[in-house]
Amino acid sequence: MHSNKQLTTTSKFISLVLCHKPETIGLQLDENGWADTATLIQKMNLHGQPLTVEILNEVVRTNSKQRFAFNDSKTKIRASQGHSLTVDLNLPPTVPPAILYHGTAAQNITSIMQNGLQKQARQHVHLSTNTPTATQVGSRHGKPALLIVDAAKMHHDGYTFFISENGVWLTEEVPAGYLKII
Secondary structure, three states, X not given: OOOHHHHHHHHHHHHHHHHXXXXXXXXXXXXXXXXXXXXXXXXXXXXXXXXXXXXXXXXXXXXXXXXXXEOOOOOEEEEOOOOOOOOOOOXXXXXXXXXXXXXXXXXXXXXXXXXXXXXXXXXXXXXXXXXXXXXXXXXXXXXXXXXXXXXXXXXXOOOOEEEOOOOOEEEOEEXXXXXXXX
């Protein structure tokens, strides 16, 4: 068992590498965002980030957001969502629940209600099925504010939704007309 602090630090660095900057350690991701597990471990260690198979397994298993996924043989690993890199997660379009939620910092509400939810530097807008998760997400950058997304109407109107391996709902954008402030 490793300390929570060590696991958090390692998880954040792996997230940086697998979601945003694989070049930080000279890692190559394939078009679907997968990295060779042994290569990730080797390159992390070469760049002063201690990692073993055991620590990596613990990071994947204990991450509260289930941010990472192995392939069936555990020879490859990738981030489940949140990429600023262009990757094809091979997620099939999925009919969303009628209502989804988005958590943000309260200071963003005015802009969001004018411009909708934009993916910004990421590949998708992230949505959740419950308010506790949305609140947790919104709390990362200050006082949280919650939005209700009329996902049923969006889907009816032709917007596409996906669900990541860790249960996060993804879409390209959410126009303001589909949003309500809780």
